[in-house]
Amino acid sequence: MRVNQNFVLRKIRDAYIIVPLGEAIKKANGIMVLNETGAYIFEVLQEEKGFEELVSCIMREYEVPLEIAKSDASDFLEELKTFGILMEEE
Amino acid sequence: MHEERIPLNGTFELTARCNLKCKMCLVRVDEDTISSLGLRELTTKEWIDLAKQARDCGTLQLLLTGGEPMLRKDFCEIYTEIYKMGFVIVLYTNATLVSDKVMDALEKCPPHQIGISVYGSNPSIYDKVCGSGNAFYRMLDGVKKLTTLPSSINIRTTIIKDNIEDYKNIYMLAKSFGEDITFSRSRIVCRTTRHGIAEVDACRLSPEENIDFIYGAYLERLSKDLIDKPIEIEYTVEEKKSELFGCDAGIQSYTITWDGKLIGCQLLGEFMTDPLTEGFEKAWETFVETVPELKQIDACRDCKYKLFCMACPALRYCETKSLFGNPKYLCREAEYSHKILEKLISTKGSEIYENV
Numbered sequence: 001m002r003v004n005q006n007f008v009l010r011k012i013r014d015a016y017i018i019v020p021l022g023e024a025i026k027k028a029n030g031i032m033v034l035n036e037t038g039a040y041i042f043e044v045l046q047e048e049k050g051f052e053e054l055v056s057c058i059m060r061e062y063e064v065p066l067e068i069a070k071s072d073a074s075d076f077l078e079e080l081k082t083f084g085i086l087m088e089e090e
Numbered sequence: 091m092h093e094e095r096i097p098l099n100g101t102f103e104l105t106a107r108c109n110l111k112c113k114m115c116l117v118r119v120d121e122d123t124i125s126s127l128g129l130r131e132l133t134t135k136e137w138i139d140l141a142k143q144a145r146d147c148g149t150l151q152l153l154l155t156g157g158e159p160m161l162r163k164d165f166c167e168i169y170t171e172i173y174k175m176g177f178v179i180v181l182y183t184n185a186t187l188v189s190d191k192v193m194d195a196l197e198k199c200p201p202h203q204i205g206i207s208v209y210g211s212n213p214s215i216y217d218k219v220c221g222s223g224n225a226f227y228r229m230l231d232g233v234k235k236l237t238t239l240p241s242s243i244n245i246r247t248t249i250i251k252d253n254i255e256d257y258k259n260i261y262m263l264a265k266s267f268g269e270d271i272t273f274s275r276s277r278i279v280c281r282t283t284r285h286g287i288a289e290v291d292a293c294r295l296s297p298e299e300n301i302d303f304i305y306g307a308y309l310e311r312l313s314k315d316l317i318d319k320p321i322e323i324e325y326t327v328e329e330k331k332s333e334l335f336g337c338d339a340g341i342q343s344y345t346i347t348w349d350g351k352l353i354g355c356q357l358l359g360e361f362m363t364d365p366l367t368e369g370f371e372k373a374w375e376t377f378v379e380t381v382p383e384l385k386q387i388d389a390c391r392d393c394k395y396k397l398f399c400m401a402c403p404a405l406r407y408c409e410t411k412s413l414f415g416n417p418k419y420l421c422r423e424a425e426y427s428h429k430i431l432e433k434l435i436s437t438k439g440s441e442i443y444e445n446v
């Protein structure tokens with residue numbers, strides 16, 4: 001999975017904001033504000049990654065145990081899916 | 091002071107020129123005037139560079155306007171490059187120059203919002219207001235194309251003496267463009283700013299006509315509420331916070347003029363910095379230093395129409411060329427609003443009395 005390239009991450013002061021572009025403007029219908037972990041995951045998913053890979057990135061970056069990294073990741077991925085931001089391989 | 095300043099909302103006036111000649115245009119300057127003033131519009135590269143710098147300084151929403159931006163030969167190039175930088179893009183246009191090439195660019199990079207100005211419901215009104223009857227058909231064609239985009243569309247109109255009779259038709263026309271389309275009209279027609287060449291005084295509604303037009307229905311409702319449930323009208327207004335202009339201008343928003351200056355809002359024509367030579371960041375930072383501190387204006391101190399007064403520093407500037415001038419047009423509007431509200435209350439009051 002990876003993020004749809006029609007979404008651009010902007011850092012404005014301390015805020016992380018996702019701006020939809022192109023065809024995505026209709027579906028996303030507005031901007032989305034992320035927290036720091038969200039922004040990190042968004043960056044990591046600029047390249048194709050599997051779920052396990054993503055989780056280990058989070059564990060390394062934030063020094064959190066497996067369970068926390070897993071639940072953070074899956075919550076956030078759900079959110080990305082709702083907005084059409086996540087692209088999964090068929 | 092001003093610690094919270096951040097240039098979140100930008101406006102780029104990509105050009106001062108327009109293919110139409112609307113009688114009430116705030117901005118339009120023609121090519122001859124531009125060169126006789128020794129000024130010039132920015133180049134392709136300058137706009138793209140400024141946009142990059144603005145993005146790096148925190149601009150999130152960017153309005154691209156003019157004049158008519160599509161008149162620039164390099165519109166598609168500037169537009170596409172800026173779009174890719176990740177702004178929330180709003181594009182203002184009169185929709186009469188939507189060529190296939192422009193549509194190609196907009197299809198690849200649809201703006202988040204398009205504001206389309208529509209000034210009449212037929213060629214003869216377009217001829218009177220914009221100096222071209224044919225422009226009406228070109229606008230219709232442009233709207234047809236633009237409404238195929240996933241962008242949200244806002245039809246914007248401005249009412250002057252020449253199209254006030256046509257207002258309802260303009261509204262109906264706008265609604266006929268599609269269900270999701272929003273409609274707005276400008277609150278006031280100001281005198282031109284900077285080097286604008288339109289002769290606004292000759293065509294705008296009188297202050298009294300304008301209030302009737304904008305607030306007529308609203309004031310009537312208000313007066314009814316007052317009768318049903320009398321309240322004390324207090325003729326005092328809280329003094330606005332005196333930071334810069336008392337609004338977002340220069341605090342969270344800015345305009346880059348067609349000749350490349352950074353100003354607080356499009357209505358202003360002084361108090362500017364020069365992002366082309368100093369860079370955007372420095373121009374934004376030092377902007378505050380160019381604005382004089384706002385002070386209480388003598389003529390306004392005991393004004394009994396204050397409650398209805400719409401004047402802000404930029405409107406004062408536009409009308410009088412001074413931040414501290416007395417904008418007669420707005421004073422007359424305020425006086426008139428006060429008068430009709432009083433009149434409405436007293437006639438309603440006596441009607442009720444007679445019915446008892």
Ligand code: SF4
Nearest residue numbers: 108110112115157184
């Ligand atoms: S109001 Fe708009 S369409 Fe009319 S002349 Fe000015 S820029 Fe052109």
Ligand code: SF4
Nearest residue numbers: 390393399401421424
């Ligand atoms: S109506 Fe005129 S005099 Fe009164 S407060 Fe407004 S600008 Fe000042």
